[in-house]
Amino acid sequence: MHILMMWLLAPGHHHGAWSQIGLAISWLLVVLVIGFAVISVAGDKIEIVVNTIRDGVGKSIGSGLLGHLAILPGAVAVVVLLAVTLIGVLIIPLGLVAYILAVAGIAMFGFIAVALLTGAALTGGKSRDETPRGAMLRAFVTGTCAYLGLWIIAAAFAWMPLIGALLRSLAAGATFVAVTAGFGAVLRSYWRGDFSKRAATG
Amino acid sequence: MRDERTPDDFVKIEQALKRLPYFDPSPGFADRVMARVTRFQPLAAPGSIEPVRRVPMPELAPQRDDVVHYLRRPLPVRIAAMALVGSAAVTMSVIILIAAMRPDLFVFVAQIFGGQAFGFLAALGNEVAGSVLGDAGLSYVQAASVAGAATIGTFVLGAAGATALLRAAASPTRKAA
Numbered sequence: 001m002h003i004l005m006m007w008l009l010a011p012g013h014h015h016g017a018w019s020q021i022g023l024a025i026s027w028l029l030v031v032l033v034i035g036f037a038v039i040s041v042a043g044d045k046i047e048i049v050v051n052t053i054r055d056g057v058g059k060s061i062g063s064g065l066l067g068h069l070a071i072l073p074g075a076v077a078v079v080v081l082l083a084v085t086l087i088g089v090l091i092i093p094l095g096l097v098a099y100i101l102a103v104a105g106i107a108m109f110g111f112i113a114v115a116l117l118t119g120a121a122l123t124g125g126k127s128r129d130e131t132p133r134g135a136m137l138r139a140f141v142t143g144t145c146a147y148l149g150l151w152i153i154a155a156a157f158a159w160m161p162l163i164g165a166l167l168r169s170l171a172a173g174a175t176f177v178a179v180t181a182g183f184g185a186v187l188r189s190y191w192r193g194d195f196s197k198r199a200a201t202g
Numbered sequence: 203m204r205d206e207r208t209p210d211d212f213v214k215i216e217q218a219l220k221r222l223p224y225f226d227p228s229p230g231f232a233d234r235v236m237a238r239v240t241r242f243q244p245l246a247a248p249g250s251i252e253p254v255r256r257v258p259m260p261e262l263a264p265q266r267d268d269v270v271h272y273l274r275r276p277l278p279v280r281i282a283a284m285a286l287v288g289s290a291a292v293t294m295s296v297i298i299l300i301a302a303m304r305p306d307l308f309v310f311v312a313q314i315f316g317g318q319a320f321g322f323l324a325a326l327g328n329e330v331a332g333s334v335l336g337d338a339g340l341s342y343v344q345a346a347s348v349a350g351a352a353t354i355g356t357f358v359l360g361a362a363g364a365t366a367l368l369r370a371a372a373s374p375t376r377k378a379a
Binding site for chain 1: 285286289290293294297323334335336338339342349352353354356357358359360361362363364365367368369370371372
């Protein structure tokens with residue numbers, strides 16, 4: 001999933017430092033808006049994923065890597081399963097779009113959880129918020145700015161050939177781990193049944 | 203109704219109670235009494251307590267894994283499900299029969315689509331690497347130069363730094379905080 005996420009987050013093949021900076025800031029705003037919405041609607045589920053990451057960072061990254069490897073076979077499986085039903089041949093494009101959206105959604109969900117955990121660590125647990133949800137939002141903003149700030153810095157130095165490439169590579173490496181850990185944590189939470197347990201206990 | 207007794211009357215009652223002799227039930231008195239009582243449940247005795255068998259409530263009982271659950275669906279849903287499962291089963295059976303009779307056909311198909319699949323994966327990897335590392339970074343890596351090694355090194359450095367940051371954030375001390 002890092003492929004899709006980083007392709008989305010990366011400023012792309014746009015030339016010119018200003019356009020790359022603008023694109024990175026735009027993605028920062030997009031991620032913030034999506035994150036606010038997700039935390040407001042499904043904050044308890046984000047907490048589950050955060051706890052799964054705390055349970056084992058290495059396990060989450062490993063699960064995320066396995067999940068990345070399973071993305072393409074999963075898409076093939078969707079096509080094959082729809083094809084063998086004969087009726088489903090007609091909806092193969094829709095099935096693929098739904099599959100891609102689902103994978104992207106899982107990745108974004110996981111990245112929000114990782115950003116929240118990172119932001120909580122960076123802010124050092126300062127109790128300046130009156131509500132837990134406010135603390136979550138503050139931590140999320142801090143973590144998202146930390147990760148996407150790397151892309152903005154890399155875009156600012158894009159006019160320097162070697163330095164710009166190295167900074168961009170550094171940002172890509174950090175984002176890769178963040179997205180992979182989040183993706184794996186969501187998969188692990190689902191696999192362990194944490195979401196359904198929380199739904200049953202209320 | 204008004205109680206007409208005076209405090210002196212209670213003193214007399216108290217003295218009468220004090221004159222009564224002390225007595226206690228004979229051994230086994232409680233057992234003899236309980237032997238005449240109809241018991242609907244066995245009495246729990248030490249060493250013979252059995253846990254209450256927990257029966258899942260109907261609304262909590264798993265139903266999705268049960269085939270009966272699907273048999274209870276409305277008729278159109280059952281027809282659609284049977285059509286999907288049946289067509290998939292027929293198609294898979296036909297494919298298996300063809301594979302058993304014409305293995306050369308499968309080798310031919312695998313050769314055609316295998317090459318295309320590898321080409322697609324290579325193009326996809328190249329595109330992703332270009333988007334992530336940028337044109338300059340990708341050219342450094344493809345040139346296998348010192349700059350390419352530095353680009354890969356900074357990628358690993360960023361990944362290691364993010365991993366260390368996540369580990370620190372997830373450490374028990376912070377969790378406790």
